[in-house]
Amino acid sequence: MEKKLYNITDLGSGDGGKGTVVHKVATMKKAHTIVKRGGGQGQHGASNSRGEKFAFSHWGCGTLEGIQTYISSLMIISPVGMLNEALSLKYQCGIHNAFDLLTVDKRVLCATVYHGISSRLKELARGDNPRGTIGTGVGEAYRYLEHFSELAIRAGDLGRSDLKDILASVRQQIITDLSSIIEGEFLPSDREEAESEIGLLYSEKFFELATRRLSEAGQRAKIVDADYLRREILSRDGVVVVESSHGILTDHFHGFYPHVSAIRTLPCFTYARLEEAGYDGQVVNIGVHRAYEIKHGAGPMPTDDPAMAESLLPGSHKDGNRYQGNARVGPLDLNLMRYAIEVCGGPSVFDGLAITWFDQIQKNGVWHVCDHYRNVDDPKYFTPSGAIRIRRGVDDAQIAYQEDLGKQLFRCIPEITTHDILSVAKQDDLYSLCASVLQENLKVPVRMVSFGPTERDKICK
Amino acid sequence: MSKEDKGAETRETFTEEIKKRTHGKSGPATAEAEQKAKKTGKLHPLVDPAGYGVIRRSLPRFIQRDDGLWEMAVGTPMPKEDRLDTTTSMHDSTDVAIQVLPDSYGLCLSVLPGYDLQMATGVFGDIQDPIVLCRPQFEMTAAKIVESLTLMVPLRDGGDIPEDPHYGIFGAAYLTDTYISKIGLKGYDFTITDAPARHRLDEKQLIRIYGTEVFKKAAENGHQIVASDLPSTTEVVQDLLKRAHAFVLQVYNRSDTTEFWTEVFGRERVIVLPSTQMLPQVQAAVIGLTEGTLDLLQVTDFLRENNISKEDAKRITRSVAGIPIGLQAALPNFSKRPKKGDLFRSKTDIWPIDPSEIDVRAEADGEGSKPEEGVEWL
Numbered sequence: 001m002e003k004k005l006y007n008i009t010d011l012g013s014g015d016g017g018k019g020t021v022v023h024k025v026a027t028m029k030k031a032h033t034i035v036k037r038g039g040g041q042g043q044h045g046a047s048n049s050r051g052e053k054f055a056f057s058h059w060g061c062g063t064l065e066g067i068q069t070y071i072s073s074l075m076i077i078s079p080v081g082m083l084n085e086a087l088s089l090k091y092q093c094g095i096h097n098a099f100d101l102l103t104v105d106k107r108v109l110c111a112t113v114y115h116g117i118s119s120r121l122k123e124l125a126r127g128d129n130p131r132g133t134i135g136t137g138v139g140e141a142y143r144y145l146e147h148f149s150e151l152a153i154r155a156g157d158l159g160r161s162d163l164k165d166i167l168a169s170v171r172q173q174i175i176t177d178l179s180s181i182i183e184g185e186f187l188p189s190d191r192e193e194a195e196s197e198i199g200l201l202y203s204e205k206f207f208e209l210a211t212r213r214l215s216e217a218g219q220r221a222k223i224v225d226a227d228y229l230r231r232e233i234l235s236r237d238g239v240v241v242v243e244s245s246h247g248i249l250t251d252h253f254h255g256f257y258p259h260v261s262a263i264r265t266l267p268c269f270t271y272a273r274l275e276e277a278g279y280d281g282q283v284v285n286i287g288v289h290r291a292y293e294i295k296h297g298a299g300p301m302p303t304d305d306p307a308m309a310e311s312l313l314p315g316s317h318k319d320g321n322r323y324q325g326n327a328r329v330g331p332l333d334l335n336l337m338r339y340a341i342e343v344c345g346g347p348s349v350f351d352g353l354a355i356t357w358f359d360q361i362q363k364n365g366v367w368h369v370c371d372h373y374r375n376v377d378d379p380k381y382f383t384p385s386g387a388i389r390i391r392r393g394v395d396d397a398q399i400a401y402q403e404d405l406g407k408q409l410f411r412c413i414p415e416i417t418t419h420d421i422l423s424v425a426k427q428d429d430l431y432s433l434c435a436s437v438l439q440e441n442l443k444v445p446v447r448m449v450s451f452g453p454t455e456r457d458k459i460c461k
Numbered sequence: 462m463s464k465e466d467k468g469a470e471t472r473e474t475f476t477e478e479i480k481k482r483t484h485g486k487s488g489p490a491t492a493e494a495e496q497k498a499k500k501t502g503k504l505h506p507l508v509d510p511a512g513y514g515v516i517r518r519s520l521p522r523f524i525q526r527d528d529g530l531w532e533m534a535v536g537t538p539m540p541k542e543d544r545l546d547t548t549t550s551m552h553d554s555t556d557v558a559i560q561v562l563p564d565s566y567g568l569c570l571s572v573l574p575g576y577d578l579q580m581a582t583g584v585f586g587d588i589q590d591p592i593v594l595c596r597p598q599f600e601m602t603a604a605k606i607v608e609s610l611t612l613m614v615p616l617r618d619g620g621d622i623p624e625d626p627h628y629g630i631f632g633a634a635y636l637t638d639t640y641i642s643k644i645g646l647k648g649y650d651f652t653i654t655d656a657p658a659r660h661r662l663d664e665k666q667l668i669r670i671y672g673t674e675v676f677k678k679a680a681e682n683g684h685q686i687v688a689s690d691l692p693s694t695t696e697v698v699q700d701l702l703k704r705a706h707a708f709v710l711q712v713y714n715r716s717d718t719t720e721f722w723t724e725v726f727g728r729e730r731v732i733v734l735p736s737t738q739m740l741p742q743v744q745a746a747v748i749g750l751t752e753g754t755l756d757l758l759q760v761t762d763f764l765r766e767n768n769i770s771k772e773d774a775k776r777i778t779r780s781v782a783g784i785p786i787g788l789q790a791a792l793p794n795f796s797k798r799p800k801k802g803d804l805f806r807s808k809t810d811i812w813p814i815d816p817s818e819i820d821v822r823a824e825a826d827g828e829g830s831k832p833e834e835g836v837e838w839l
Binding site for chain 1 (some may be wrong): 473507513514516517520521522524525529531596598601807808809838839
């Protein structure tokens, strides 16, 4: 058997349904390992045909099947979140040995509880002008790494005898940086929460607990050397699946600032890591997207249509939170998908698309798709055909451009094509419809369409 | 193999764990949890009835083999849930439960050979109190069982009569998912109290205790509970009895207490418990008789051998004489229950595979450890 690696990339804002696709690919191809990259704050839901389900953050979406997870150096973890996730796996799924199924690269950056507090306080301080964050501190840990690298805590540091001192320095720096926010005003509805966060920031008992928990995570997780990926995973025959957090539209330099992640989400970073590890097997790239558009919280979303919330997210569209914001939905935006694909290097980069949540389209009996926008006259941001222009860069000018592009997108008016779905249509017919529409518009073949949460609900061709 | 897959614990490990958690500390082992709850009004998620998805699960411990099969690491999981009254005269029951824990575990294990004993010892108070119920997870290691007990928030004083253990019994009946009931056997459930309860549940209290998703979770677990037409305590107990051998261990001898619980559970399931100190011995006697690992003639000797006075041993024996003896052993699948080392195709399968299937599989696999290729796709 040959070596093969499936790289799963979310082509939207990160809510595409990657978890179920990773689970499907990992079970179908009998993967030996899932390699995680991105941030450990995401909630990748996976359900299997045996009735088990779980929302994974640090463990890969094949954990229910006993597939090993390797947390690569391209991931930022929350060690305390990891301990909690292990307990949830135990109590909700009966996985008593979760840490036996996990290895962590020693270079992995750790988000501490103080990064989480910082992230949440900053978002609360934005009042009614939210940026949107999950609030676990993963992005904050990355930003701190850029400015105060000496304060970075890596997985390999969790066993250090001076861990307490490092954490104390992290806390002190965060207190200093937040001083104006701490003394500032919050919305009346946020005041209680803000006070509670500030209280934790100064609490010595909480500090002691935070230190203990960090250290416990270091003891329980199997932390491995930098060569482990090459030596133990990529050199093995069989299948590896790379599971990334976030989506292309939240990439730090290609998302729409300020509604972006601190980290890079493009697949090229995975390739670089594979190359570095001397990987010589086959790589298969799968782009994931829902059959409709979805985004949590603020930011540009041209096809946003609140009237569709109940039909596309029945019963759950109000399940938002203060930090992430409510989920917004609308017709599938092929223009944004094209943009995401181009950002990644174009259609040839992808071997196939996995389209999720088509069962909801089937239930609704109608599929709304946006192929292009109106109000796209500014040639700086749009091509003559109306496609979003790509600018490449990793500097402040790039961020400024992306911010302006986001503003332009707010002004776009989507043109919607509606496909009626006959009630007698079979899943194969729907697969064909989905494949033909997307192939024609995106030039990437559809290779998986999902009609439900489990691996058995997914048609692969 | 993880620490948690190594098998049953010993009394010594429990004694050590208790020492570790109480050494050098003054006051009860639960003092820190009590202080925290007083300050925040919240329970630790491990003992909060609403924590970790509300449903309490007792599932087998498996080790995945290289050939993809799942090996039962310890034995058929045997859940034992206790809820201790912590009001007024029973204010110190949690402290006693911690003190007698090594015996509780050791004696129960002695009458449950081959099982994977999983314990969840919770406490209850009164709906007038800030904390009505602490409901831990089913735990199987000494460290976690002791940790759970130290996270309890006993009421200690206050409370009125009647008390409110029926909210805990509700959870045991509808918010518990156990492997043992899937194979047609039953776990154990004990309510330890000196007071009667109430006949009715209140929707608001259920939501307060188990969270807003309580009815959704019950439905997910196979029980359609209608908020506007809640079952009575008697009906809840009847449902509990479908999945557990459930008993009330009555401390002291208030006649209204006996009357209430006899009406709800039936005479044969209300047992005298001379003092909470004797909880391990009485529970072990009840379990042993139900499993058929003890017979009635042995009970007095069993109790005497385990430090119960002659007089108390006689009282307890008289009290347990009426329980449904041998009921577990009489269930059709009793002798078929999976044991340590049995192999399962999937970890959610109910029954292990037939050993003959393993040989066929090994032959079909041919080259043994070579990775198996998945289906053709990309």
